[in-house]
Amino acid sequence: MNRAIHVLLSISFVFGLCTVSQANSAIEIEHTQLEVRISGRAYSLDALIARPSKLEAGERLPVALISHGAAGRELPGSLTLALLSGWVRSFGARGYLAVAIMRRGYGESDGPAIRGKDTCEHPEPEAYLQKQADDIAAALDAIGRRGDADSDKVLLVGHSAGGAAMLALAAREDVPVSAVLNISGGTFRYRPGEPLLPDVFEGCELYSQAMDTTFVRLAQTNHVPTLWLYAVNDPYFPPRLARRWMNLWLKSGGQGQLQILDAYQSNGHRMFIHREGQEVLWPKIDRFLKTQKFPTWNDAKFDELRRALGPRQRQKLNKFLASGTAMKAFAVPIDGKTKSYWFTDAFSLQGARAEAYEFCRQDSGQDCIVVVENFEPTGMIPGRLNRKSKSSGDE
Incomplete structure (x- = not known):
């Protein structure tokens, strides 16, 4: 150039x-x-x-x-x-x-x-x-x-x-x-x-x-x-x-x-x-x-999420977190424990969230959720959400 x-x-x-x-x-x-x-x-x-x-x-x-x-x-x-x-x-x-x-x-x-x-x-x-x-x-x-x-x-x-x-x-x-x-x-x-x-x-x-x-x-x-x-x-x-x-x-x-x-x-x-x-x-x-007791991301925050993910998803999550850069998001299908998707180095966190979600939805053919943004879990747990939606449908 x-x-x-x-x-x-x-x-x-x-x-x-x-x-x-x-x-x-x-x-x-x-x-x-x-x-x-x-x-x-x-x-x-x-x-x-x-x-x-x-x-x-x-x-x-x-x-x-x-x-x-x-x-x-x-x-x-x-x-x-x-x-x-x-x-x-x-x-x-x-x-x-x-x-x-x-x-x-x-x-x-x-x-x-x-x-x-x-x-x-x-x-x-x-x-x-x-x-x-x-x-x-x-x-x-x-x-x-x-x-x-x-x-x-x-x-x-x-x-x-x-x-x-x-x-x-x-x-x-x-x-x-x-x-x-x-x-x-x-x-x-x-x-x-x-x-x-x-x-x-x-x-x-x-x-x-x-x-x-x-x-x-x-x-x-x-x-x-x-x-x-x-x-x-x-x-x-x-x-x-x-x-x-x-x-x-x-x-x-x-x-x-x-x-x-x-x-x-x-x-x-x-x-x-x-x-x-x-x-x-x-x-x-x-x-x-x-x-040196300086702030950085806390791996223990992701214990609950890891328990809900499949082995391959956990491996990808670890790689996602270790990359270290910010303005990124990690998404998984609501139902499924093999696939995961992320987008990093976005213009904004909102952009990363949208890109990761859409990539997941289009490739997996399922509804998806963003489970991590930057270095923070969103609180969305895939298996738990799926069980709740089924329970609501049965009532």
């Missing part, structure tokens, strides 16, 4: 999301601008916010703050909130105040994008990451002023340069952070006009050494739990590099778990921005969230 067309579609998708606010949806989504101050100057940062639609009076939600990687050889404005919308919806469906931001110069955010001015001979990756962290810190401060934000429970989620920037932010003593998800995190020096080498640090060894030093320094003041996820076929930060950085991190006082994931398509660095890649990442993330 032509890149200009792709950018236009991405922008249209984000603006479409900001109109989603349906009474029976599980989450509300808002496209907004965060008014912030960075180094004494005022900026507007492009943001997408999702949260459960129903809150108790005065209820505050844990914050999941999400940010992107660097543009590399692309124009920073070509990266949009569409890249992060799946993450926002999925965290919102788990009970978070989920906020995705575009840093300065990216998407529709004000200001020039922060580009590294250093060279292979004079590398300054830590300074670059700290400038990125300034934007994220300013966004976190703006979010903390909301009445629905629990600033004592903050999860940072970042990809590539955004992942490393989240680690830099968590190392600041004056910033309230509870945990960090670093997905394919790191940075390296781009060489304009030159093709990428299989080893992006080849011929730039001083930069590689500076990255080592950066992780050592950040770990010394970063004492929150962190999860690092990298694909085995990441062309920029391969397993040997991720393992080296994690070893330095742990030896320098940081807390962290590193997981090297199976190869993802042709480029494992991109799994963060693809829905299929997110489905690979979510099971690992959910386990980490449970360990």
